[in-house]
Structures are given as C-alpha cells and as structure tokens.
Amino acid sequence: MDYAEQKLKEEKVFKDPVHRYVHVRDQVIWDLIGTKEFQRLRRIKQLGTSFLTFHGAEHSRFNHSLGVYEIIRRIVDDVFVDRPKWNKEDRLLSLCAGLLHDLGHGPFSHSFEKVFALDHEYFTQAIILGNTEVNAVLSRVEPNFPKRVAEVIGKTSENKIVISLISSQIDADRMDYLQRDAYFTGVSYGHFDMERILRVMRPHEDQVVIKKTGMHAVEDYIMSRYQMYWQVYFHPVTRSAEVILTKILHRAKELYHDQYVFHQEPTHFTSIFEDTLTLEDYLKLDESIILYYFQMWQDEEDDILSDLCKRFVNRNLFKYVEFDPAKEYKKLAELSTLFIKAGLDPEYYLVVDSSSDLPYDFYRPGEEEERLPIQLLMGNGDIRELSRESEIVDAISGKRRTDHKLYYPEDLLIDDTTKKNIKEQIRTLLEL
C-alpha cells in the first residue's frame, strides 16, 4: 500500500483539553509527530511571556499544532468529504500543512524574531525542505510532497482552498489558538461555537466559505477574537516582560560585538550574532536554552545585562504609563536626556511599546486591500461578504484599535540614594 494511504492498525488518540481527543489514523501524521523537529515544539510556549501574567499559560506550540491538525481533520473528513469542489487528494496535504504550520517558531518567537530579524515562516519552510526528519517523512509520500506542503504554509501554492483552511480570517489556526489560549489563561473570553462553524464551512472556488445559517456563530468568533487580543495577547504586563526579554537579547548582542568577556559564553547565540545562523543551529534553540542563559547571566559583571535578567527571572517587570506619541514625543526626548543624567541608559530602560489590532477587515471593491474577507454562501447560491449581512461585524469592520505604553523601571526611579534631583524631575514628567 502507498505510504500516503497507509493507516495505523489502531487509531491513536491524544487527550486534549480543548477538543477532548485528537484522532490520528494516518501513518504519515503519526510519523511526523514523532520527528525531533516536531517534538521540539513541546519546548516552545504558545504564548511566549504570557505565563508571567496568566500563570496557566504554559501550553506549547506542540499542543496548538495538534489542535490545528484535529480541526482540519474534522473539516476534511466530516464536512468536506464527498462535497463538490473538494478534491479528496488534498486531504493529506491539508492535514500535514495544518500539523506543521508552526514548525519554524523559535523560542519566545515574537521577541526573538524582532531582535534578530528572523522569520519563523522562513524556518518552517527550511525545516520542511531541508535535511530533517520531517522532510524524510514527507518525501516518502512523494518526492515533491515536502515542496507542496511548504508552498501551502508559505501561501505560494496554487491551491487556495487548502491555504484558506490554514490561513485566512477564519481558519483552523485561529479557531484553535483562541479556544486553547482562553482555556490555559483561564479567561472567560475566547469561546464560540466551533462545531457550528465547522458544520457550515463549504469549499467554494478558491476559498472556504460559510453558509449564511452559520453567520451568528461567526459573529461570536470575531467578537471573541477581539476580546482575546485586548484581554490576553496585548496585556500590558505581558508586554512589559516582552520588553525586558527583547532588551536582554539586544544587550547580549551588543556586548558580544563589543568583545565583552562573558562568564557564561553565549555559545548558542554566536551564529545569530555573527549572522551565520544555520538550520541546525536554529533547531537547537528552544525556551529551556534561553532561560538557562538568563539564569546564568544574572551573575554577569555587566550591570544592564545582569539587572535585566534578574528582572525577567524574578518577574520584577517594568511599570508603564499611557503614552501618546503624537503629543508627547518631545517629552520622550526630554525623559531620555534625564535618564542619561540619572545613569540609566534609555535604550534599555525607557521603552515605548505599541499594540494594534484589526478585528475584521473586508475588501471594498476598487480598493487595494490584500486581506481575504469572510464570504457567506447565501441560500440561493450567491456569495456575500460577511459585513454586508451582519450589522455586528459591520460595526467593527476596518476599525483598528491602537495602544501605546511607555515602560520604565519604577524601582530605580524611586530610589533616591543617587541623583535624587534628576529622578524627581523624571517622576514629575511621568506623573508618578
């Protein structure tokens, strides 16, 4: 029997707090889960630094990837099977792309990517196409299969329906992470009727559409997404931890280039600092490694690196005030000068962080937009864009909310043992 068709003798199930069970029958999927590159995802948290705000948020990208796979499995096996416009041969492609879509995430992905200008999507493709266990499994399906999976994840495949299952404004990725992140953070947002949405999804031309009868479930999904962004993902305390994490990485890089002699050499970072990072180096990085360095760097002689690491490890985070860049950029320049006078490097201790989200956007004919809207399949077979049918969605469509905060180390600013006069001026400006 073809490897692509091969089934396990008995179905395997993973207990899952969100979907109850994740079902695996395909040998290919079982083999992919067992690869070292996929197992690495157990050591990368789904929500990065959120565990410092929500103590339950310790779940990993491994959990999430299995969840995305399970949602896609339910769609292709229970909803799309035998429907017109669905090609059964795309089943395994969809399952593999769903399972592997986050494979290239690095430790604390968001901050790590920002500091070192890396891109997890690039590494996802590199792992799938490179000399890896994942590539070996996919290549057994057919030599061209790794490339096909990589192109779906990279959104450069011609197969738009499979892309839209994994990456669109209503996709398996979002449906899993909203519910999973809500469960593990313990918040009461993030819930919606996924079963209903799955039942009304239909393959249509070049994207998945939703039957009009499922519109209210989709409204609920969009609202829960909005709430999760502002209550969980953009939580100001999580952002404070991210600011510190980012600054630690910056500092380590700066010290390395300044020939600073580390007590704990940044061995795992060397190729990143020197811009010679290979896939092999990248795969060695996970959060356990990064946290080890942070532990060790607490004892470095460099005051900034040591202080920032202590803050992260012991959760002594920066405080924040609301900040309006348009009105307050001169104040920021003034604060920056005062920080220098107070002996605090503003590059590391005075940080503006911005968060912004667009809950839903739609394409307006004649405008140059690139986001694929959610389309409803009407009773008569017509297709209508969601916000034209739903007043709730229309009310929030295209409306972006942005939030800027200014982060600083309050404990150092209220310590008047040195530079009392300058610190008083800083406190006045920050209105502390």
Add this chain to the structure above:
Amino acid sequence: MLKDHAKLMQALAASGEITGRKKLQKMIYIAKKITFPFQERFQFHFYGPYSEELTLRMEELCNMGFVDEVKENKGGYYQYRYTLTETGKEFLSLNEIDMPCLEDCMTDMNEQSARFLELVSTILYFDNLDRKEVEEKVHTLKKKQNYTEEEIDQAYAYIEQLHQKAKPHA
C-alpha cells in the same frame, strides 16, 4: 524610541510622496530585501509580498498625525497618497536614522509603476529559487498580470541596478 516608525517616515521623506498602498508595500519590501533594515515581516499575498505590520504601522503614523493619507477617487477605483506632515518632519528631525543610500533607491523605485514593482518584489520573494522556477512562479501566481519575458528580464536588471545603488549602505 519608535525607531521602526521613524524608519518608515525616513523612507517617506526620501520619496517625497508615495501614491498607492500597493506601491508603498512593494517599495518597502524591495528596500528591505536589497539591504535596508526595515523590521516589518512580509508574507505572500494576492499582489505579492505584503506586510500586515507595515499596514498597521502606517495607520499608526496617520493616527499620530505624522503621516498624511489622502484617499483619491480615480474614477472607478480609489488610491491613497502618503506624505509626511510638518509634525512628522519635526519628529523625524529628532529621531533621524542613518540610512545613507535610501533616498537614491526610494526615489528610483517611486518612478517605477506599481505593476513593475509587484513583479520585482515577487522575483525577490523567490530569490532562493533558480531563475526558471522563479519564472514559473511568476506565471502561475501572477497569471492575471500576464508578465512578458521582457518585463522579467527588465526586473532582474533592475534588481541588480538597485543592489549597486544600495552598495555603500550594505
């Protein structure tokens, strides 16, 4: 302080004005691929490489009053024109970023059509593939644009030319 915002403002200042969201996206992507340190992450979308982060940052700059966005009705479709405001210029003077060859490159790209820049950015997106594969990608993913062999040749030559222009920066 708001360095990533300042870099975009610098690109806008170097260009004078940029007409079209698509054009802006492609110009920043190409500049980033050539060498300039823009932080926005790009993915492949309908018109080629596209960055949600760039869209977001431009909206933030408009909300902050640093960038002026004018929506123009072109009879049948709308186009957006971006310029720096006086406040934006003042902010930039306090937060200037050193990108010496940026102006030359941005000015040059601004003189090209959005269609051509879409082709250039698509070719750069697939720069890990050999030329034959890139051409295949262009013809399958950009079927509607119907790019000719001659345009593809011109795009490759243009990429080389931009690399030369940006060299002192690299």
